[in-house]
Amino acid sequence: MAPVQQEGKLVAPLLPRAADDGAATCSGRRVDGEGASFQGAVLNLSTTIIGAGIMSIPATVKVLGVVPAMLVILVVAFLSDVSIEFLLRFTDAGTSTSYSGVMSESFGRLGRLILQMCVAITTMGTTTVYLIIIGDVLSGCMSEGSVNVGLLQEWFGTRWWNTREWALLFTCLLILLPLVSFRRVDSLKFSSGLSVLLAVVFVFASAAMALMALFTGRTEKPSLFPKITDRSSVFKLFTTMPVLVSAFTCHFNVHHIKIELRKPSQMNAVARSSLLLCTIIYGATGFFGYLLFGEETMGDILSNFNADSDSSPLSVLLKDVVRLSYAVHLMLVFPLLNFSLRINVDELLFVKVKKPLALDTRRFGIITVSLLASIYLIAISIPTIWIVFQFIGSTTAVSIAFIFPGAIVLRDVNTISRRRDMMLATTMIVVAAISSIIAITSNVMDFTKKVDAI
Structure with missing residues (x-):
């Protein structure tokens, strides 16, 4: 052809x-x-956005306070929209049709290589975290000194087939492998629709539990503003930025979705619709999650649902709904991130191969199975990599979402940047860089304190 x-x-x-x-x-x-239809593209991009980051939003609201947290969520969503618009505009002005192609036009082969490595690290780390969380939900885990029983043990007792290794193996073979075997993003629109629906179910279940706790007096009035007591509490505010940036990072799938659109010119509208939907979901999750658990809100609110002492039948049912809907949601998000991971790994390993990946069944199958097997082995070997996830958010995810799009605008190889674009790009880069440096420093200090305490 x-x-x-x-x-x-x-x-x-x-x-x-x-x-x-x-x-x-x-x-x-x-x-x-x-x-691909407009609605299908919105669902696929929204599913790319809403991942494990949703569980950290309530803790972000606890640190920042309700009012600043909602404002920061809006600001990050706005900057994400701006950076996506930059990427799409510079793609249309050049000869490339991909994010890596735009980077290559602006910064040569080195720029393309750096972006591909960042995307590979981000997607590989994130999908591994997803599989670890799925294992935690299904087979239990240790969280902050307490043992959390998984749903499978809770429902069926301890069996050989519901241990972590076997539960994740069955999940990979029966659910994830068929989903990651699709060669078009648009083929995942129905699973993406279900994924977004499950995220909404999670929000409604959390809201119901929060309102029940409010009416029964089991929750406290949420703090509207942050509690600043010393210098470390000020630094801690900046640790929320990588969480929110990771929560809105979807840039590596924008071009794949655009190419499949019936009308590619609608991609900006698709991005704005997705960002609006996800902003509403994140805001509701953060508010009701924090309202439910207050100052006891953990970094991963899923641990709060596991540790909640309320054993009333309705509460137990809602907690199971929250945990199960979240686990299935991550299973459906997984293939969208794997799509970009597979493409970037292929471009890194098979630079000189001209035949498109989707046309080479053998290469496609080897890369797909190898990546899934690697993620599975890491997930069953490492109990938690949340610290790694935080560093990914502070480095590669921030670069993909803000620093690289801003640099492309400032480089302006097609001479289309306006003065407003230059100002926004500079602001994005400076804010992202400063927030990342402070967040990394704060995380290192916290980690050092924990090690010293041990």
Whole structure:
């Protein structure tokens, strides 16, 4: 199949012409106009955004206070929208059709390589965290000195098949492997729709529990503003920034979704719709989660649901709904991050191979199975890597979301940057860099204190 003209650019086909549908596909998008729908794209991008970060939002509200936290969530969402708009505008102005291509146009092969490594590290680390959390929910874990029983043990007792290793193996083989085997992002739109629905179920269940606790007097009035007592408490405020940046990082999937869209020009509207939906979900999760557990809110609120002493039938049911919906939600988010991980690993390892990954069944299968097996082995070997996750948020995720898009605008190889763009790009880079440095320093200090205490 010959290359296809798309909006003034030559795009190499990702998938061949299918005999049964009569429609050629170009990087996952049908050339005859029957590409991915607007709603499907919104669901896929929203699912990319809403991941493990949602569980840290209530702790972020506890640290910042309700009012500043809601404002910061809005600011990060706004900056994410700006950075995505930058990427899309510079993509349209150049000859590339991908994030790495835009980086290559601006900073050469080195810029492309750095971005690909950042995306690989971010997606590999994040998907590993997802699998660890799924294992915690299904088979239990140790959290802050207490033993949390998994749902499978709680329902069926301790069995060989519901231990962590076997539960995750069955999850990988029966659920994740079929989902990561799809070669188009749009093929995941139905699982993404279910994923977003489960996130909404999580919000409603948390809200119901919070309102029950409020009416029965088991919760305290939430703090509207942060409690600043010393210098360390000021530094702690900045540790929330990487959490929120990670929670809104979806930039590595924007171009993949755009290429498959029926109308690629709608991608900006898709991004804004997704960011608005996720901002509402994050705000509601943060407020009701903090309202429910108050100052006892942990860094991972899932641990609070496990440790909650309320044993009333309705409360137990809601807690099980929250835990199960969250675990299934992560299973459905996993393939979207794996999509970008697989592409970046392929580009890093097979630079000189010209045949598209989706057309090379053997290469596609080897990379897919190898990545899933590696993530599984890491997840069953390491009990928790939340510290690693925090550092990813402070470094690679911040770079992908803000620093690289800002640098592309400042480089301005296509001479399309306006003065407002330059100011926003500079602000994004400075704020991201300062917040990351302070957050890393604060995390190192906290880690050192914990080690000294041991």
